Amino acid sequence: MSYFAAILHMEKPELNQQYRQQHLDYLEQLGKQGKIFAKGPFVDGTGGMVIYSAETIEEATALAEADPYIQAGVRRLELHEWGMMK
Incomplete structure (x- = not known):
């Protein structure tokens, strides 16, 4: 199992509240x-981050792209494999 950091950059703040509950339910x-x-x-209002646990980057991409925020264009996705240090 690997970890993938999805940075969700705010693109349309005027739509954020409209899709927020769908996003939270999905997560x-x-x-x-x-x-x-x-x-x-992010406390500065510029977006947020989700760290997915997935087998592959393809699986993580599919999970992240299915987020209602991404589907509706409210947020822009930036996805990276994360090498968590313990």
């Missing part, structure tokens, strides 16, 4: 499946 569903390691907004 909650993935969390129950063990696909979310960590998540949260």
Whole structure:
């Protein structure tokens, strides 16, 4: 299992609240499946980050691109494999 950091850059702040609950529900569903390691907004309002737990970059990409924020263009996705240091 690998970790992938999805940085969700704010693109359309005027639509953020409209899609927020769908985004949170989506992440909650993935969390129950063990696909979310960590998540949260940036305190400066510029977006947020989700760290996915996935087998491949392709799986992580599919999970991240299915987020309602990304689907609606509210946020722009930047995805990187994360080498967590313990």
